[in-house]
Amino acid sequence: MNLRDFKINIPDESIEDLSRRLRATRWPAAMDADQWDDGASLTFMRRLVEHWSDRFDWRAQEARLNRLPQYMATVDGQDLHFIHQPGNGPSPMPLVLTHGWPGSFIEMERVIPLLADPGAHGGDPADAFHVVVPSLPGFGFSAPPASPGMSAFSIAGWWVKLMNGLGYERFAAQGGDIGAGVSTWLARCFPERVIGVHVNYIPGSYRPPLGPGSPPVTTQEQAYLDTAAAWSSSEGAYAAEQATKPQTLAYAMTDSPAGLAAWIVEKFRAWSDCDGDVERVFTMDELLTDVSIYWFGRMLDASFRIYKENRLRPLTFEASERLATPLGVAAFPRELPTPPRSWVERVFNVQRWTSMPRGGHFAALEQPQLLVEDVRAFFRPLR
Template sequence: MSQQTSLPNQPNPVAASTAAAALNVPPAGLAQAAEQDAIRPFRVDIPESEVAELKRRIKETRWPEKETVADESQGVRLKTIQELARYWADEYDWRKIESRLNSYPNFITEIDGLDFHFIHVRSKHENAMPLLIAHGWPGSIVEQVKLIEPLTDPTAHSGSAADAFHVVIPSMPGYGFSGKPSTTGWNPQRIARAYAELMSRLGYERYAAQGGDWGSIVVNYMGTQEPEGLLGIHTNMPEVIPPDIDALIWSGSPLPDNLSAEERKACEQVRENRFGYAIVMGTRPQTLTGLVDSPVGLAAFMIDHDWKSHAMIARSFAGVKEGLSPDDVLDNVSLFWFTRTAISAARLYWEQTVAGNSFFATKGVKLPVACSVFPDEMYVAPRSWAEKAYPNLIHFNKLPKGGHFAAWEQPEFMISEIRTGLGPLRKSL
């Protein structure tokens, strides 16, 4: 891509005045971009030639034969991915999400030798709570944009000034417009330390952190690391499975007889998902090179995350309006495509596997924790386990609707949960 694309390490002066004002930093600060801790304004601007090339590649896709089953048990069905491709090539407009992303102040700063891209929107309300919101895979900052305005401007979105947040949404290493690690070691624990440094660099002395998917894992590690200023965390993918039970789940061994019905169901749900994508990325991420070459191959791989969200996405491309829309899905896949991050993002799973870390087992968080449990999550966290995993549990709620991509699918519920769940921490600001 050309410099006009505004890739990391390429500060764009067009956004300087607006972005610098959001941090109360004069535009002249751009001259200090070479400094290690400089915060550089950033603007998303994908060249039209890249957009045209994407559509060309979609239209030249070589298709496989139809699946030999009448359901999704073999993966993404041919009719689903062909409809996705048709819509992507003929109707989808990347410029809509690009414009929306650019409507917020975007920045890049170097932390621990790597560029971190982030959105930073300050509330107009004086006593707003600073909040870092962390995304996961196959997500990106696109997942959280529906939260920004209601959280930062609650009085315009059925809330009060007491509900206000300053919002910071970073792109994970290897994702979106953040830098791509060129060496090993960028695991969730290291990302957690980098996120704490980001909040400190932004001048936030007290703040909370929120996350789902990898974002939940990262903010849980922030909770165990207890960086100065972190008041507590909110998770919509609670990591509450006892380590001994977690080991039995993944090994396929029989489960103990003393589990409650709710606990046993949670174990069965984890096994039910199988996590084929995680196994491939966790062991052979570089083998997925074709995802950087084929947009349709990339899309098929990304939408087959867990069977419930996959089914919802398939329904959306069949004309059913619920949860994610076709535009929502393609905004995210397109971001991965334009930034060529399929492999760099996948390596996070390899880092997790090499470290021998678990996705869902308890992490030992002692700080205050708020949990929101959505019914179509990969497993429904039992309260009995949550109370043991998080001894300082300040909020636990089961929602009536929503799944793994809660902020994206059900933003109203997530906004309410963040406001309510983190409310008790405001007294510590």
């Protein structure tokens, strides 16, 4: 594995181009500029773009992110960007953290020090992890896939090679959103390498075996299936587009920073525990740092296409399959529809299930301390 140091350094001309595009934004009309029922609020988006154009300092964000120990590795010809923070404790456990969409590696910025150096943050040094945070292919600063087929299943194989290249033969995994899919594929395909898996989201493509020989669907499980179907009907248009025609969508988002911001920030508001006010949870600068990483990366076709690849390679199981790898679940109340424990236990070896008091889809950003405490507790008996 070819490994080298990495620092973010966006060219001045790219920043100037973004500034020009923001100033030239063509705004749509809206029947009610303040409401979010039809999508991103026009009033909010005008304010967000004004902040992006006039007050947001990318260079300051870049300098902060460059304090993280970042690297680039070439794995089977694929360039992967990642953070590698060695742990500080008597015997740190290797842990790979995987983000999702519309997040990025910066989702993990707050949890990295808590996991790597618990003793410096009020925790027990015995809970330390060697923390590895890769950027998904086509996200952030990882190169886009060169050919079709790059699903969560494929990425799990790359993560094994990355971790092995760093000297970690066995390791733990944690993730949400697409990262939960990668983590569960690790448990399924590489049980000898994976100590345990902790997730804060159950992949939407997960389907346990049903029918002859399987227990009937319970009332609680059917309620979940009904809720998930209703949610998909009312909120799932973004996923349907990204999973079917990602290239068409990429033209608009690659050309319009305001359009890209609306597409992403609307999800941060809808999926977080913010009670309709996204700024209760995220600052403008936090939102725009994430959006800017997508903008400067110029790989939107790839970051959308992973939905299509995951649709073509869903997480479905045979009737006799049962996974032995320990699984921990942190269930946050404002997460996307979450199945009951029984639904997950049809396949997975669930050893911990925690109903969280607050938080949503972006757990590492919204409630880093709560997430870290659950990760520590889950892996403690597996050390």
